[in-house]
Amino acid sequence: MTLQAAVYQHLFIIILITLLFYGIIPLVGAFFVRSRWRQFRKLIMKASLLPLLSYKAVHGSEESGLYRMFGSLQAIQDDNIIWIANEDVSVSLDISDLPIYILPSFTKDDNQLKTNMFPDESPKRKYWSSIFSLPEKTSFFVSGELVNENGRSKFKNSKDNNLMVIIYDCDKADFYSHSILSGRQRNEYWNVLTPGTLTAGSFSLFIYFYLLIQIPYMHFVAVTALSFSLVPVLPFLPPGLVFYYIYRHFWKKARILRAERDLLKLPLNFFDGKGEISKIKSVDLSGGGNYRCDISNNSNNALSMFEKYVLRTSSLKRYRSIKDEYYIFSSDKIERDDPMAETLVIQGNPNILTCESTKMAQRYEFVAVFSFGIGFITNFLIFLTAITLFIR
Numbered sequence: 115m116t117l118q119a120a121v122y123q124h125l126f127i128i129i130l131i132t133l134l135f136y137g138i139i140p141l142v143g144a145f146f147v148r149s150r151w152r153q154f155r156k157l158i159m160k161a162s163l164l165p166l167l168s169y170k171a172v173h174g175s176e177e178s179g180l181y182r183m184f185g186s187l188q189a190i191q192d193d194n195i196i197w198i199a200n201e202d203v204s205v206s207l208d209i210s211d212l213p214i215y216i217l218p219s220f221t222k223d224d225n226q227l228k229t230n231m232f233p234d235e236s237p238k239r240k241y242w243s244s245i246f247s248l249p250e251k252t253s254f255f256v257s258g259e260l261v262n263e264n265g266r267s268k269f270k271n272s273k274d275n276n277l278m279v280i281i282y283d284c285d286k287a288d289f290y291s292h293s294i295l296s297g298r299q300r301n302e303y304w305n306v307l308t309p310g311t312l313t314a315g316s317f318s319l320f321i322y323f324y325l326l327i328q329i330p331y332m333h334f335v336a337v338t339a340l341s342f343s344l345v346p347v348l349p350f351l352p353p354g355l356v357f358y359y360i361y362r363h364f365w366k367k368a369r370i371l372r373a374e375r376d377l378l379k380l381p382l383n384f385f386d387g388k389g390e391i392s393k394i395k396s397v398d399l400s401g402g403g404n405y406r407c408d409i410s411n412n413s414n415n416a417l418s419m420f421e422k423y424v425l426r427t428s429s430l431k432r433y434r435s436i437k438d439e440y441y442i443f444s445s446d447k448i449e450r451d452d453p454m455a456e457t458l459v460i461q462g463n464p465n466i467l468t469c470e471s472t473k474m475a476q477r478y479e480f481v482a483v484f485s486f487g488i489g490f491i492t493n494f495l496i497f498l499t500a501i502t503l504f505i506r
Contacts (some may be wrong), residue, residue, distance in 0.1 A: 117331055124326060124335045128319065132342045137313025143307035148223050151236070154215070155376060158293050159383045161257035162454040164401040169261060172203045172267040180275060182257040184286050184453060189247055198254050207256060207269035209242045209279060215291075216240060217282040218296055236299050237280070248281075255280040255289060266359060286453035293425070298367065312346045319343035327505070337505060341498045348493040349486065357489025360480045367429075368478035374428055375471035378455050378464045380456065381443040383405070391441070399445060401452045408442040416440035416459050425458045428467045430474065430492045439463065468496060 165171075167183040183205070187197035194210035218235035258277035261270045271277035282289050299305070320343040326336035349358045384405045385391050396406040410416040415424070418443055441464055445455040460467075 121335055124322075124332065125338065128322065128335070128339050128342055130378045131315060131318055131322070132345065135311045135318070136345055139250070139301055139311045140305065143305040144302035147305045150226070155236070155294050155297045157257070158275070158280075158290070158297070159380070160277060160323070162290060162383060163400055164257055164378075166452065167200075167203060167205070167260065169202045170203060178259065178261045180258065181260050182255070182290070183269075184255070185254050186286060187250055187252040187254060203267075205267050205269060206258070207277065207279070208271070211241075212271055212277055212279055213239050213241060214245065215278075215280045217280060217284070217293055219283045233255050235296065237293070237296055253282050255293075269385060282312070283374045287456070290380060290454040290456060291377060294380060295373055297370075299375065301365070306340075316343045316346055333505070334502070337498065337502050340501055340505075344497060345490075348497065349490050351493055351497075353496075354489030354493035355493070357485045362487040364478045364482035364485065368475040368482065371418050371429060371471045371475040371478065374466045376448075377426060378428065378460060378468050380469070381405075381441075381458055381460070382464055386489050391463075396446075399452055399455055403452070403455075404446045405455050406442075406446060408444075410440045410442060411438060413438070413440060413461075416442055417460075419468060420444060420457050426458055426460045428462060428471060430462075430467060430470050432484070 119164065161182045164180050164182045167181040171179070171181060183198065183203075184199065185200040185204075187201040188197040188204055190196050191206070195206055195208055197204055197206050199205075215237040218237065256269055256277070256279055258269050259272055259275040260267055262268075263270075269277055280293065282293070284292055319339050323336050323339040323343060326332045326339060329336075348354065382391065384397050384399070385394055385407070391407055396404040399405050408419075410419075417423075417440075423442075423444075439462065441458075441460045441462075443456065443458040443460070445452060445457070
């Protein structure tokens with residue numbers, strides 16, 4: 115084998131190790147994490163369209179079906195069976211093989227749902243075997259298929275209808291928005307696979323450098339391997355550190371826009387597939403009553419319609435300055451309150467705002483990744499040069 119061919123072969127191996135441990139494996143984990151949280155939010159939105167569990171569904175003649183329930187822990191039976199109760203009914207569910215989501219704590223003082231602040235934590239995903247104890251009256255949200263077995267109604271997990279179990283610590287009226295807002299990860303690249311793969315990649319490249327530096331005429335290739343072994347720390351060193359902060363700034367803005375978009379989509383979920391929201395006016399709720407959409411061009415009128423409401427705004431100030439209109443969503447409750455049919459005042463057309471938020475978030479993400487790349491390449495070239503001169 116010629117020297118030139120050997121150099122190319124070693125460079126190919128170095129690049130392959132770099133791409134595998136720093137890129138492919140963490141990115142596979144990132145896409146998995148983003149997909150799982152997207153599915154989490156999708157299931158919650160789907161659950162909002164299900165009827166609330168009623169006394170008639172549990173003790174009446176209604177057939178098995180899909181329901182949702184807000185309740186609290188009543189009892190634990192046979193280690194894996196728990197009983198959830200509310201003011202109307204009490205049902206059981208087998209949670210031995212079910213993932214249980216625990217929402218981060220939230221209080222009204224946090225003001226997250228009004229200011230669209232992004233939570234610092236994501237929901238914890240655990241299995242019952244790792245939860246050692248729960249106090250009585252712990253709040254649960256459950257959605258899925260209710261079946262009748264041996265004269266008793268219970269929530270049952272199935273392949274076609276996955277049972278969703280969420281533990282929360284907030285008002286029922288805040289649950290919907292809080293779960294959607296927190297149901298994502300701050301940085302999907304940093305997932306369960308990332309620490310191990312970065313360490314393995316850096317260590318492998320450093321060993322490769324140690325082996326190559328002892329071979330004549332392989333000085334440049336050895337230095338390249340050493341430089342790539344420092345990839346995990348290069349973005350945090352000057353002068354590329356400036357670009358890292360630019361990356362963080364725009365990545366955070368993109369994340370907030372996506373969170374705002376998801377919040378703005380919540381009332382639209384009830385109108386989904388029924389046409390232009392400004393023309394529909396109202397839709398039937400699964401638990402009875404109507405969910406209405408009224409439009410006002412006067413902020414005082416919009417904000418004075420209800421004593422309790424949540425004002426939703428968007429970071430897209432340019433759009434808000436073009437059209438000063440307010441979409442008011444409220445429910446006409448007949449049988450009982452539906453905590454997921456929120457009373458909202460949204461500044462601007464939510465259909466347009468959700469589309470524009472997605473586009474702007476994508477632009478911010480592009481700028482963030484581009485800035486990160488510039489900072490990394492700058493630091494890599496500087497350190498490659500410095501190491502080459504130092505180990506000459």
